[in-house]
Amino acid sequence: MESEYSKDAEMEKLLEDLRTSGIRKEDWEFHDSHKPTYSTGIGINRKVVEEISDIKNEPDWMRRFRLKSLEIFLAKPVPTWGPDLSGIDWENTNYYTRPDEVNANKWEDVPDEIKDTFTKLGVPEMEQKYLAGSVAQYDSEGVYHNLKKVWEDKGVVFMDLDSAIREHSDLVKDYFCRAVPATDNKFAALNGAAWSGGSFLYVPKGVHIDMPLQTYFRMNGEATGQFEHTIVVADEGSKVHYIEGCTAPKYDRNSLHSAIVEIYVKKNAQARYTSVQNWSKSVYNMPTKRAWVDENAKMEWVGGSLGSKVTMLYPSSYLRGPYASAHNLNVSLAGPGTVKDTGAKALHLAPYTSSRIVAKSISIEDGKAIYRGLLRMNKGAIHSKSHVQCDALLINDKSQSFTYPHDEIYEPTATFGHEATVGRIGTEELTYLRSRGLSEDEASSMIVLGFLDDVMKEIPMEFAVEMNRLIKLEMGKLGAVG
Amino acid sequence: MENYPETLKTILNDEAYEYRRDSFLAFLKSPVRDYKESPTVKDYVEISDKDLEKMIYGEIPDTAGNIIFDQDADIKIINDEVTASEQLLKKGVIACDMITAISQHKSLIEKYLIPRHGSERIEHLINSSWRNGLFIYVPENTKLKIKIHNLSDAASSFAYKSAIICGKDSAVELIDIYESTGSGRGIQGKNVYFFLDEYSKVKYHYLQDKLDTVTDITFVKQYQDKFSEFSFFHINHGSSRVLFANESRQFGASSDYRVYGVNFSTGSQKMDIRDSSFQEGIGSSADIQVRGVVTGSSSTIHRGNIDLEEIAIKSSGFYDSKILLLSRDGYANSKPGLMIKNNDTRSKHGSSISNVDEEQIFYLRSRGIDLNTATGMVTAGFVGSIIEKANNQEFTKKVYEYAEGLGINAFLGTN
Numbered sequence: 001m002e003s004e005y006s007k008d009a010e011m012e013k014l015l016e017d018l019r020t021s022g023i024r025k026e027d028w029e030f031h032d033s034h035k036p037t038y039s040t041g042i043g044i045n046r047k048v049v050e051e052i053s054d055i056k057n058e059p060d061w062m063r064r065f066r067l068k069s070l071e072i073f074l075a076k077p078v079p080t081w082g083p084d085l086s087g088i089d090w091e092n093t094n095y096y097t098r099p100d101e102v103n104a105n106k107w108e109d110v111p112d113e114i115k116d117t118f119t120k121l122g123v124p125e126m127e128q129k130y131l132a133g134s135v136a137q138y139d140s141e142g143v144y145h146n147l148k149k150v151w152e153d154k155g156v157v158f159m160d161l162d163s164a165i166r167e168h169s170d171l172v173k174d175y176f177c178r179a180v181p182a183t184d185n186k187f188a189a190l191n192g193a194a195w196s197g198g199s200f201l202y203v204p205k206g207v208h209i210d211m212p213l214q215t216y217f218r219m220n221g222e223a224t225g226q227f228e229h230t231i232v233v234a235d236e237g238s239k240v241h242y243i244e245g246c247t248a249p250k251y252d253r254n255s256l257h258s259a260i261v262e263i264y265v266k267k268n269a270q271a272r273y274t275s276v277q278n279w280s281k282s283v284y285n286m287p288t289k290r291a292w293v294d295e296n297a298k299m300e301w302v303g304g305s306l307g308s309k310v311t312m313l314y315p316s317s318y319l320r321g322p323y324a325s326a327h328n329l330n331v332s333l334a335g336p337g338t339v340k341d342t343g344a345k346a347l348h349l350a351p352y353t354s355s356r357i358v359a360k361s362i363s364i365e366d367g368k369a370i371y372r373g374l375l376r377m378n379k380g381a382i383h384s385k386s387h388v389q390c391d392a393l394l395i396n397d398k399s400q401s402f403t404y405p406h407d408e409i410y411e412p413t414a415t416f417g418h419e420a421t422v423g424r425i426g427t428e429e430l431t432y433l434r435s436r437g438l439s440e441d442e443a444s445s446m447i448v449l450g451f452l453d454d455v456m457k458e459i460p461m462e463f464a465v466e467m468n469r470l471i472k473l474e475m476g477k478l479g480a481v482g
Numbered sequence: 483m484e485n486y487p488e489t490l491k492t493i494l495n496d497e498a499y500e501y502r503r504d505s506f507l508a509f510l511k512s513p514v515r516d517y518k519e520s521p522t523v524k525d526y527v528e529i530s531d532k533d534l535e536k537m538i539y540g541e542i543p544d545t546a547g548n549i550i551f552d553q554d555a556d557i558k559i560i561n562d563e564v565t566a567s568e569q570l571l572k573k574g575v576i577a578c579d580m581i582t583a584i585s586q587h588k589s590l591i592e593k594y595l596i597p598r599h600g601s602e603r604i605e606h607l608i609n610s611s612w613r614n615g616l617f618i619y620v621p622e623n624t625k626l627k628i629k630i631h632n633l634s635d636a637a638s639s640f641a642y643k644s645a646i647i648c649g650k651d652s653a654v655e656l657i658d659i660y661e662s663t664g665s666g667r668g669i670q671g672k673n674v675y676f677f678l679d680e681y682s683k684v685k686y687h688y689l690q691d692k693l694d695t696v697t698d699i700t701f702v703k704q705y706q707d708k709f710s711e712f713s714f715f716h717i718n719h720g721s722s723r724v725l726f727a728n729e730s731r732q733f734g735a736s737s738d739y740r741v742y743g744v745n746f747s748t749g750s751q752k753m754d755i756r757d758s759s760f761q762e763g764i765g766s767s768a769d770i771q772v773r774g775v776v777t778g779s780s781s782t783i784h785r786g787n788i789d790l791e792e793i794a795i796k797s798s799g800f801y802d803s804k805i806l807l808l809s810r811d812g813y814a815n816s817k818p819g820l821m822i823k824n825n826d827t828r829s830k831h832g833s834s835i836s837n838v839d840e841e842q843i844f845y846l847r848s849r850g851i852d853l854n855t856a857t858g859m860v861t862a863g864f865v866g867s868i869i870e871k872a873n874n875q876e877f878t879k880k881v882y883e884y885a886e887g888l889g890i891n892a893f894l895g896t897n
Contacts, residue, residue: 081517363825376521379810394825398792403820408520409805409835410813418818419832424825 040096042223046070049193052096056162056196059169069182069192076186082372083310083339087254088284094224095194098141110136110144131243132211133158137197137228138218145199147213155204158213161229164200172200175231179262179290179318187258187286191227198228198259201242203269208239212274212460217246219283223253230261234269234297241272243460246279246307254309255283263291265299267321272300274459278470279308281338286312295321295350302458303330305342306470314372316345319353319384328357329455333471334367334399343373343405344388348381348414359390360452362471363399370402377414384411390420393451483535490610497584498591505599505609512603526783526815527725527754529669533697534604537669538611542638549663555631561638562614573626576619580643583617590619594647594677598705602727605701608671612643615672622649622679629657636693637666644674648682648710655685657874662693662720671699678710680734685713687874692720694749699725708734708763715872718745718753719884727756732766732794742868743772746884747780747812757801758787761794768799773865777888779811787819790827801831806838806864808857808888838864858886 040048049070053063078085133147135158142160151158157168164172182192199215219226234240246257257279265271271291279285285308291299301315317326328344346355361369371390392401403420425447433443449456449468456464490502518524542561551558556570557577566577576587584591600606620626634640648654658674670692678684684704692698698721704712718724724747730739739759747753759768774782788799805814816833838860846856862885869881 379813392820392822394822397795397825399825401820401822403818403831405816405818405833406520407816407833407835408813409807409815412807412809412812412837414807415834415836417832417834417836418816419830420818420820421830422820422822423828 039094039098042092042094044070044090044093044095044190044194048095052194052196055096055098058165061173062165065177065182066193069189072182073186073189073193076189078186082312082341083370085284085310087309088256089223089254092223092253093256095227096196097224106146131214132209133213135160135199135215136218137215137226142197142199151209154207156207156209157200157202159200161198161200161231162196168200168202171202172231175233175262175264176229177260177262179264179292180260180288184288188260188288191229191258191260191288194225194227195229195260196227198230200230201232201240203234203238203240205235206237209241212241212243214243214245217244219246219255219257219279223255225256225258228259230259232261232263232271232273234263234265234271236266237268238266239270241274244273244275246275246277253282257283257285257287257308259287261287261289263289263299265291265293265297267295267297269294270298270300272302273315274302276304276306277308277311278306281307281309281335283308284310289313289315291315291317291326293317293319293321293324293326296323297321298324299326300458301326301328301330301344302455303342304459305330305332305340308338308340310339310341312341314343314345314374316347316374317355318347318349319355320349322350323352324350325353326355328355328359329458330359331452331455332359332361332369334361334363334369336365336367339368339370341370341372343371345374346376346386347374348377348384348386348411351380351382351384353381353384355386357386357388358454360455361390361392361401362395362448362451363392363401364395366398366400368400368402370404371420372404372406374406374408375416375418376408377411377416379410381411382413384414386414386416388418391451392420392422393448394422394424483531483538486538486611489539494611496581497588501596501599502610505606506611508599509603509606509610512606514603520815526781527723527752529604529697529699529723529725533669534607536639537641537671537699538607540613540640541668542640543635543664543666549633551633552629552631552659555629557616557628557630559616559630559632561634562640562642564614564616570628574621574624575626575628576617577628578617580612580615580617580645583645587617587619590647594705595645595675598675600673600701600703601729602701604671604699604725605673605727608641608643608673608699608701611641612673613640615643615645617644618646620646620648620652620654623651624649625653627655627657630659632658632660633663634660634670634692634696635664635666635668636662636696637664637668639669640671642670642672644672645677646675646684647677648679648684650679651681652679653683655687657687657876658689660690660692660698662696665693665695667695667697669697669699673701673703676702676704676712678704678706678712678737680707681709682707683711686715687872687877688714688716689877689880690718690720690724690726691880694720694722694751696721697723700727702728703731704739705731706734706737706739706763709736710734711738712740714741714743715869715874715877716741716743717869717877717881718743718755722751724751724753724755726754729756729758729760730768732759732761732763732768734766735763736765737763738766739768741770741772742871743770744865744868744881745772745774745782746888747774747776747778747782748888749778749780751778751780753780753782754785755782756785758785758789759799760789760791761797761799762791763794763797765796766794767797770801771868772803773868774803774805774814775861775865775885775888776805776807776812776814777809779809781813781815783815783817784833785817785819786831787821788829788831789821790823790829792823795824795826798828800829803833804864805835806861807835808837808861858888861885861888
C-alpha cells in the first residue's frame with residue numbers, strides 16, 4: 001500500500017525539508033494570472049457598501065449593520081498610538097473583489113487557476129492528511145469548503161460565513177459581532193461595513209473534534225482589501241482546534257487585511273486557535289481577534305506573525321466565568337523594513353480565572369518588534385492569576401525591540417506578574433555550540449529555534465516545521481542564520 | 483492660560499526670560515494625549531489645566547504656619563525662599579536661590595541649564611514659570627553631604643526649579659526632605675535637575691511627606707557625563723495627588739544610574755510614579771527598583787521605560803516594580819516599557835502586583851503575632867529590601883514607621 005499515508009514517513013520528509021531549507025519565498029509570493037470577475041472599484045462609501053450587500057443578497061438587518069458600521073468607520077480617526085499607518089491608501093484600495101462565482105465542496109469544481117494557487121500552497125494536500133475540514137478563501141470570497149462526513153453527522157457546522165448566513169441564519173445572528181462590535185475600533189468598523197468571506201464553525205455540545213479544521217486566506221490582487229469575518233463557537237463541553245493560514249503576493253502598492261475573529265468558548269469547552277500569518281511585505285495586517293471564555297472553559301491562542309509590512313494584532317480573552325482560563329503564545333518575526341506590533345489582552349471578569357501570555361519576537365536588520373498588551377483584573381475576580389512573559393531577540397545591530405505592557409489590577413486577592421527580556425544571540429552560547437563542531441550558521445540557527453521552542457512545541461508538528469522553515473528562510477537570506 | 487506670555491513679560495521678566503519663553507513655547511507645542519490611559523480613566527492622576535494655571539500664576543500666603551526646621555539642615559527652604567548655612571558656603575560650594583544664580587553665576591547657568599528644556603509638557607511649563615528654586619554648585623574634587631529641608635505652606639501654589647551641579651570627581655550626598663505647614667490645597671510643581679560632570683558621584687535621598695491635601699508634581703532629571711554615578715532613593719508618602727517623574731539622561735560613556743523607590747498610597751491618594759532611563763552613553767547602566775504599597779481607596783501606577791539608544795552599545799537597563807495591593811477599594815497598575823534600539827545590550831523588566839503572601843502571614847500568626855502587626859511586618863519586609871540599600875537611618879526608620887502603620891487599614895486576601 002505505497003499510496004497510504006504514513007505519519008512517520010511524512011514527518012521524516014518534513015524534517016528533511018527543514019534541514020535543507022527546501023522552501024523559497026516564491027512558494028507563496030507568486031502572482032497568478034486569475035483576474036477577478038467582479039470588483040466594486042476603488043474607495044469605500046455608502047454606494048460600495050450597498051453594492052456588496054446587494055451582491056450577497058443579504059437580509060435587511062445585515063445591510064443596516066453594514067451602513068451603520070460605515071458611519072462608525074468614517075467617524076473614527078486612524079489610531080496614532082501605534083505604528084505609522086500613513087501607507088494605507090484608503091482612497092485607492094479595492095474593498096471587494098470577487099473571483100468566479102463558485103463555492104465548491106470538491107477541489108475538482110474549483111477553477112483551475114485558483115485551484116493551482118492553493119495546490120502550490122499545499123492546501124488540498126494538508127486537508128487530506130491532517131484536517132477534519134477546510135475552507136479556502138480567494139480575495140473577498142470563499143471558493144471551497146468541505147467538512148469530513150463524520151463531523152457533519154455529529155452536527156458540526158463548518159463553512160464560509162456567507163454560506164452560513166444563508167443556511168444557519170439564526171445561529172449566526174446569535175454570535176455575529178457580539179464579542180467584537182463595530183464600535184470597537186476603526187478597523188473593526190471597516191470590517192463591519194465591508195466584510196466578505198471568513199468562516200463559521202459551530203461545534204455542538206460535548207463534541208470533541210480530534211483533528212484541526214483550517215481556513216486558508218489568499219489575497220491575490222494588488223492594492224486590495226480582505227475583510228473576512230470568522231466566528232468559532234465551541235458549545236458546552238466541546239473541544240476544537242481551528243487553524244488559519246494567510247499569504248499574498250508582493251506588490252508595489254499596499255494592500256489591507258482587516259479581519260475579525262470571534263470565538264465563543266462555552267462552559268467546560270476548550271478551543272485552540274492557531275494562526276500562521278505570512279502576508280507579503282506590501283500588506284497592512286490589522287485584525288481584531290477576541291474570545292469570550294465562559295465558566296471553566298479554556299481558550300488557547302497560538303500565533304505566528306511572520307509576514308506583512310505592518311501588523312497590529314492583540315488577540316484578547318474575556319474571561320467571563322469562574323475558572324475560565326486563557327493561554328496566549330505568539331511568535332513574531334520583524335523582518336527588514338517591517339513592524340510587528342503584537343501582543344495580547346486578558347480581561348479577568350470572574351473569580352478564579354487565570355491567564356498566561358508568552359510572546360517571543362525576533363527582529364532582523366531594521367525590523368521593529370513591539371509587544372503591547374493589556375492585563376486587567378476587575379474587582380471581584382477573586383484569586384485570579386496571570387503571568388505575562390515577553391522575550392525579544394535582536395539579530396542585527398540596527399534591530400529594535402519595544403515592550404509596552406499595561407497592567408491594571410483592581411482586585412486585591414489577584415496575583416499578577418510580568419517579565420520581559422531583550423537580548424541577542426550570546427557569544428557564550430555560540431562558542432559552546434561551535435566547540436561541539438557546529439558551524440556558526442548552524443549554531444545561530446539552533447539558538448534562534450531554541451529561543452522559540454516554548455511556542456513551537458505548542459503548534460501542531462506540521463505547522464511548527466513550516467514555521468521553522470519560514471523563519472530560517474527569512475534569516476538565511478540575510479546571512480544571519482544558515 | 484492664554485494670557486500667560488503677558489505674565490512672563492511683566493512678572494517674571496528676569497534674565498532667564500528667553501529661556502522661559504522658549505520653554506512656554508515647548509509647552510504649547512507638546513501634544514496633549516487624546517486617548518484614555520485606561521478604559522476607566524483618562525489620566526491616572528488627573529491634573530487639569532486649571533490646576534496648572536493655579537501653579538504657574540502662584541499663590542503664596544503671607545504666613546507659612548508653624549515653621550519648625552530640621553536643625554541639622556544645611557539649606558532651609560520655606561515655600562520658594564532659600565537660606566543656605568554659612569558652614570556650607572565656607573566649603574567652596576555655591577548654594578543660593580535660582581534668581582540669584584541667574585544673575586550672579588551666568589556662565590554656569592548658560593553652560594548647564596540653558597541648553598536643556600526638558601521633555602514633558604508639564605515640565606516645560608514649570609521651566610517657563612518657576613518663581614525660584616535652589617542652585618548648588620559643587621566644585622571639582624569636593625566631597626560633602628548636604629541636608630535640605632523644604633517646608634511649604636499647604637495652601638501655597640508655585641512652580642519651583644532646582645539645579646545641582648557636581649564638578650568633575652566630586653562626591654555628594656544629598657538629603658532632600660519636602661514637608662508642609664499650615665493647611666490648604668496648593669498645587670506645587672518642581673523640576674530638580676542634576677548635572678554630573680565626568681567621574682562625579684551623587685547619592686540623592688528624597689522624601690516627600692507633604693500634607694495629604696497638596697498636589698505634588700515633580701520632575702527629576704540627571705544629565706550624566708562619562709563614568710558618573712547617580713544613586714537615587716526616593717520615598718513618596720504625602721500629598722493627595724502625586725505625579726513623580728524621574729528620568730536619567732545618560733549621555734556619558736559608562737555612566738551608572740541606580741534608583742530605589744518606595745511609595746505608600748493611603749486614604750484617597752493617587753500616585754503616578756515614573757522612573758525611566760534614557761541611555762546614549764556607551765557601556766552605560768541603569769538599575770531601577772520600585773516598590774509600592776496601596777491601602778484605602780488610593781491608587782498607584784508605576785511606570786518606567788528603559789530606553790537604550792542606537793549608540794548605547796554594551797549598555798544594560800533593568801526595571802523592576804512590585805506593588806502590594808492591600809485594599810478592597812484601591813487599585814494598582816503598572817506600565818513598564820523597554821525601548822531597545824541596538825542589539826549589543828542587556829535589558830529586562832519585571833512587574834508584579836499582589837496582596838501579601840498568605841504563607842508569610844500564616845507563619846507570623848502561628849508565632850502569636852496578631853494580624854495587623856503581621857501585615858505591618860510583612861509590608862516592612864517588602865519595602866525594607868529596597869530602603870536598606872540607602873543606608874540612611876533616618877529614612878529607614880521613617881519607612882518602617884509608614885509600613886507598620888498600614889497594617890490596621892490593610893485588607894488581606896487571606897481573610
